[in-house]
Amino acid sequence: MSRRFAAVDLGASSGRVMLAELTDGLEGMKLTEAHRFPNGPVRVAGRLYWDVLGLYREILTGLRAAGPVSSIGVDSWAVDYGLLDETGALLGNPVHYRDDRTRGVAERVAGEVGAEALYDVSGLQVLPFNTIYQLLTDRLDQAATMLLIPDLLGYWLTGELGAEVTNASTTGLLDVRSRQWASPLIERLGLPSGIFPPLRQPGEAIGGLRREVAAEIGWSAPVRAVGSHDTASAVAAVPATGPAFAYISCGTWSLAGVELPGPVLTPESRAANFTNEAGIDGTVRYLRNVMGLWLLQECLRAWPGSDLGDLLKAAAGERPFAAVVNPDEPVFLPPGDMPARIAGECRRTGQRPPATPAAYVRCVLESLALGHRLAVRQAMELSGRDVEVVHLVGGGSRNELLCRLTADACGLPVVAGPAEATTFGNVLVQARAAGLVSDLAEMRSLVAAAEPLRRYEPSGDVGAWDEAASRVF
Ligand code: ADP
Ligand code: LRH
Numbered sequence: 001m002s003r004r005f006a007a008v009d010l011g012a013s014s015g016r017v018m019l020a021e022l023t024d025g026l027e028g029m030k031l032t033e034a035h036r037f038p039n040g041p042v043r044v045a046g047r048l049y050w051d052v053l054g055l056y057r058e059i060l061t062g063l064r065a066a067g068p069v070s071s072i073g074v075d076s077w078a079v080d081y082g083l084l085d086e087t088g089a090l091l092g093n094p095v096h097y098r099d100d101r102t103r104g105v106a107e108r109v110a111g112e113v114g115a116e117a118l119y120d121v122s123g124l125q126v127l128p129f130n131t132i133y134q135l136l137t138d139r140l141d142q143a144a145t146m147l148l149i150p151d152l153l154g155y156w157l158t159g160e161l162g163a164e165v166t167n168a169s170t171t172g173l174l175d176v177r178s179r180q181w182a183s184p185l186i187e188r189l190g191l192p193s194g195i196f197p198p199l200r201q202p203g204e205a206i207g208g209l210r211r212e213v214a215a216e217i218g219w220s221a222p223v224r225a226v227g228s229h230d231t232a233s234a235v236a237a238v239p240a241t242g243p244a245f246a247y248i249s250c251g252t253w254s255l256a257g258v259e260l261p262g263p264v265l266t267p268e269s270r271a272a273n274f275t276n277e278a279g280i281d282g283t284v285r286y287l288r289n290v291m292g293l294w295l296l297q298e299c300l301r302a303w304p305g306s307d308l309g310d311l312l313k314a315a316a317g318e319r320p321f322a323a324v325v326n327p328d329e330p331v332f333l334p335p336g337d338m339p340a341r342i343a344g345e346c347r348r349t350g351q352r353p354p355a356t357p358a359a360y361v362r363c364v365l366e367s368l369a370l371g372h373r374l375a376v377r378q379a380m381e382l383s384g385r386d387v388e389v390v391h392l393v394g395g396g397s398r399n400e401l402l403c404r405l406t407a408d409a410c411g412l413p414v415v416a417g418p419a420e421a422t423t424f425g426n427v428l429v430q431a432r433a434a435g436l437v438s439d440l441a442e443m444r445s446l447v448a449a450a451e452p453l454r455r456y457e458p459s460g461d462v463g464a465w466d467e468a469a470s471r472v473f
Contacts, residue, residue, distance in 0.1 A: 002021050002022065002023045003021070003022050003023075003070050003431070003434060003436065004019060004020065004021050004022075004066075004067075004068070004069040004070060005019075005020045005022070005069050005070055005071055005072075005073070005427045005430045005431060005434075006018070006019055006020075006034070006062075006063060006066045006069045006071075006072045006073070006221075007020060007072075007073050007075070007226075007422075007423045007426035007427050007430075008059050008062065008063075008072065008073065008074040008075070008153070008426075009075050009076070009230060009233070009420075009422045009423050009426060010039060010055060010074075010075070010076035010077065010149065010150075010153075010230070011039065011076075011077065011230060011251050011252060011395075011422070012039060012040070012077050012251070012252035012253075012294075013038070013039060013040065013251065013252050013293075013297055013395075014036055014037065014038055014039055015036070015037050015038075015039050015055055015058055015059070016033055016034075016035065016036040016037070016062070016420075016423070017033075017034045017035045017036075017058075017059060017061075017062025017063060017065070017066055018031055018032070018033055018034060018066075018420065018423040018426075018427070019031070019032045019033075019034045019066045019067075019069070020423070020424075020427040020431075022427075022431050022436055028449075028450065029424075029427075029446055029447075029449075029450040030450075031420060031423060031424070031427075031450075034062045034063075034065040034066035035058065035061055035062030035065050035066075037055075037058040037061075037062075039051075039055065041096045041098055041099075041335055042096075043335075044093075047095060047099055047101070048095065048096040048098055048099035048334075048335070049093045049094065049095055049096055049099075050080065050093070050094050050095075050096050050149070052082065052090075052093060052094050052149070052152070055153075056153060056156055059074075059153065059157075060213070060216055060217055063217045064216075064217040064218060067219065068219040068221065069221050070221065070430075070434060071221055071222050071223065071224045071430050071433070071434070072157070072209075072221055072222070072223045072224065072430075073223070073224050073225070073226035073228075073426045073427070073429065073430045074150045074153050074154055074157075074223065074226070074228060074426075075150055075226055075227065075228045075229065075230045075232075075233045075422060075425075075426050076149040076150045076153070076228070076230055077097075077149065077230055077252075078148070078167055078170035078229045078230070078231065079097050079127075079129055079130060079131050079134070079148075079170050079171070080094050080095065080096065080097050080129075080131075080134070080148070080149055081094060081131060081134070081135075081146050081147055081148050081149065081152070082094045082146075082147055082149070082152040083138070083140070083142075083143040083145070083146055083147075083195070084143070084144055084145040084146075084147065084155075085142050085143065085144055086144040088145075088155075090152075091142055091143060092139075094149065094152070095134065097127075097129035097134075098129070098333060098334050098335060099129075100334065101134070101137045102128050102129055102133040102134055102136075102137055103128070105128070105133040105136055105137060106126050106127075106128050106130070106133050109132070109133065109136065109189070110126075113185070113188065113189070115270065116267070116270065118172070118185075119265060119269075119270040120265060121175060121176065121182050121185050122169075122171075122172045122173065122174060122175070122176055122182060122185075123176030123263045123264075123265055123275065123276030123284075124169075124170070124172045124176075124275050124276070124277070125273045125274060125275035125288060125289065126273060127289060128330075128333075130170070130171065130172040131148070131170065131171035131172060131173065132171060132172030132173050132189070133172070135173075135191055136189065136191070140191070140192055140195065143192070143195050144194070144195065145161055145195055145197055146195040146196060146197075147161070147163070147197065148163065148164070148167045148168065148170075148171070148228070150164060150167060150228035151163055151164060151167070151197070151228065154206050154223055154225075154228075156210075156213075157209055157210065157213055157223050158206050158207035158208060158209060158210060158223050159207065159210050160206050160207040161197045161198075162197050162198055162199070162200040162206065162225070163196065163197045163198070163199050163200065164199075164200050164201075164202065164225045164226075164227075164228040164229075165179055165199050165200065165201055165202070165278050166202060166227045166228060166229040166232035166277070166278045166279060166280070167228045167229040167232070168181075168199060168278070169229070169276075169277045169278035170229060170277060173185060173186055173191070173196070174278070176263050176265070176276050176278075177263070179199075179278055180199065181193070181196045181199070200225045201225065202225055202226050202227045202228075202232075202280055202429045203224065203225065203226075203429055203430075203432060203433040204224070204225045204433075205222055205223075205224055205225075205433075206222070206223040206224060206225055207222065207223060208220060208221070208222050208223075209221065209222075209223065224429075224430050224433055226425070226426045226429040226430060227279070227280050227425055227426070227429060229277065230422045231249050231255045231277070231285065231287075231422075232277070232278070232279055232280060232285065232425070233421075233422045233423075233424075233425030233426045233429070234247075234249040234255075234393055234394060234421040234422040234425055235247055235249060235255075235259060235279060235280075235283075235285055235421075235425070236279065236280045236425035236428065236429065236440060236443060237393070237418070237421040237422070237423075237424035237425035237428060237443065237444070237447045238259075238391045238393055238421065238444060238447075239391065239415070239417070239418070239444055239445075239447040239448035239451065239453060240389075240391055240444055241444070241445070241448065242388075243385075244385075244386045244387055244388040244389070245258070245259075245387060245388070245389050245390070245391055246258050246376045246379060246380070246385075246387045246389075246390045246391070246412075247259070247287075247390070247391045247392075247393065248290075248372055248375075248376070248390060248391070248392045248393070248394075248396075248406065249393055249394050249421065249422075250292060250293065250392055250393065250394045250395070250396025250397065250402070251292065251293060251394040251395045251396060252292050252293060252294050252297065253289050253290070253291070253292035253294065254289070254290035254291070254292040254293070254368060254371065254372060254375075254396065255285070255287050255288075255289060255290075256287055256288060256290055256371075256372050256375035256376055256379065257274070257275075257285060257286045257287025257288060257375060257376075257379040258286050258287070258379045258380070258383055258385045258387065259279060259283050259284070259285060259286070260276075260283065260284045260286045260383055260385065261282070261283065261284070262284060263276035263284050263286070264276065264284075264286055264382055264383050266382070268382055269382045272288070272378050272382060273288060274286060274287065274288050274378065274379065274382055275287055275288065275289075280425075280429065280440060281439070281440055283440070286379060286382075286383055287375070287379065288375045288378070288379070289328075290327055290328060290368065290371035290372060290375055291327040291328050291332050291333075291368070291371065292327075292368070292396070293368075293395065293396055293399075294332070295327060295332060295338060295342070295364045295367070295368065296308075296361065296364050296365075298335065298336070298338035299338045299339055299342075299357070299360055299361065299364065301338070302337055302338055302339050302340075303339075303357055306357060311357055311358055311361045312361065312399060312400075312401055314357075314358035314361070315358050315359075315361035315362040315365060315401060316401050317358075318358055318359050318361075318362035319359075319362075320362075320366070320464070321366060321464055321467070321468045322351075322352075322354065322359060322362065322363070323346045323351040323352060323353060323354055323359075323363045324351070324363060324366050324367045324370060324468045324471060324472055325342055325345040325346060325349070325363065325367045325472055326345070326367070326370075326371075326472040326473060327364075327367045327368050327370070327371040328371060329345055331344070331345065339354075339357075339360055342354070342360060342363060342364070345472075346363075349471055349472055350471075351471065365399070365401055365402050365405055366405055366409075366468065367472075368402060368405075368406075369402065369405035369406045369408070369409035369410075369465075370409055370465070370468060370469050370472070370473070372390075372406045372409060372410060373406075373409040373410045373411075373465065373469070374469070374473060376390060376410050376412070377410075387412065388412070388413075389412060389413050389414075389415055390406065390407070390410055390412050390413070390414045390415070391414075391415050392406060392414050392415070392416045392417075393416075393417065393418060393419070393421035394419060394421060394422070395419055397416040397417045397418070397419050397454075398419050400416075400454075403416045403454065403456050404456050406456075407456040407457065407458045407459075408458050408459060408460040408465065409465050410458065411458045411462055412458060413455055413456065413457050413458065414455070414456040414458075415453050415454070415455050415456075416453065416454045416455075416456065417451050417452065417453045417454060418447060418450075418451040418453075421447070424443075424447045424450070424451075425443075428443040428446065428447070
């Protein structure tokens with residue numbers, strides 16, 4: 001018998017509704033794209049938002065196109081949220097994590113609570129936009145409930161309130177040890193503890209579609225919690241065959257690190273700004289955010305009419321190491337003229353800025369490879385985990401030059417794919433709840449069997465990477 005599942009996966013650059021077909025014998029898993037739609041920041045009156053209602057409408061279009069399924073799972077980027085009033089109505093449009101409303105808040109909170117104490121509770125890396133800092137700038141007087149984006153969409157689809165735990169772990173307000181809301185910290189910060197809904201686990205049933213939703217799409221099915229943080233789903237679907245692997249979930253962001261059985265909360269780990277996010281089955285995603293293909297996306301936006309494929313071909317022929325930047329400079333975080341900011345960073349570090357779009361693309365990809373190398377090396381050192389192979393998943397795995405540069409920079413083989421790892425992770429958690437799959441290892445072997453993967457052996461001059469790194473780190 002074959003079973004169909006729908007995965008709603010919202011990335012920061014695009015959203016998709018994917019249809020997966022699995023057979024009981026598990027000899028094959030077929031993914032098809034029912035609907036894909038663009039996503040991105042919308043600036044309104046000086047503030048950056050997500051178009052959350054537009055995304056909801058696209059989800060309904062996608063579900064209608066997908067046709068009836070056994071269950072639906074929703075994942076999205078982390079951190080951002082909507083607030084509901086006591087009637088369940090949305091209070092204001094969710095703000096985009098690239099908005100500057102949290103400027104200075106992380107520093108203020110560290111001053112008040114202590115950076116060590118915060119890390120000891122949440123194990124989270126400090127990113128200026130973590131939910132904890134956003135909430136402290138928000139108007140909460142009317143708020144009855146805070147819902148992270150997939151939970152908000154789940155509420156609109158089913159009417160049920162809850163907070164899925166992998167995504168809740170990106171708020172800065174979840175206890176990294178107990179995986180419960182960190183009530184003493186929430187109280188200490190003066191946040192209203194009642195707005196944090198009960199936690200739910202990946203695989204748990206959320207509820208059936210609201211009658212009006214079922215009428216609109218033409219069928220009904222239960223919605224099930226998955227690893228609703230897109231990175232949790234992506235890492236669950238890394239097609240690793242043993243424990244000695246690092247991963248880079250590479251899309252708008254590159255999330256680079258290792259999977260561990262428990263958190264690393266040492267002072268060295270905090271100093272390196274490594275995060276301990278909650279994964280499927282009690283695992284820990286020990287990683288750091290690298291700025292990712294956002295750098296390239298924003299360059300392309302600055303060059304109307306440019307073609308990514310043509311630029312990547314041209315970049316492959318550009319002179320190596322002409323210029324590199326630290327991809328994680330905070331100046332790159334907001335939207336805006338990316339080539340100008342890259343040129344500024346090159347000048348600041350005593351390098352001549354790239355002269356052509358192809359040279360900029362080369363600079364971006366070598367800089368990202370340097371960021372990948374640093375994060376993978378530090379993840380190994382700080383966790384003590386042995387790494388023999390780096391799995392690169394997400395849209396970035398389609399970028400052959402980036403995969404090759406990452407293998408060279410890390411001095412490790414890179415196995416690229418699947419590009420839709422997040423969807424696989426989302427679907428496989430649903431399939432497991434339906435009794436079709438057993439554990440993480442079996443999920444991973446199913447992904448490896450379902451997708452052609454490419455392997456890049458490291459080559460080139462390691463000394464040249466060391467020299468390039470010394471210019472910017
Ligand atoms: P997100 O989930 O954050 O929106 P994705 O995982 O979908 O991101 O990855 C999107 C990125 O993948 C694009 O910005 C682009 O750089 C890269 N990408 C997608 N398709 C290709 C392709 N055919 N060749 C090279 N790069 C690609
Ligand atoms: C990737 C991601 C990442 C978060 C960022 C906000 O899409 O979820 O794991 O840090 O978005």
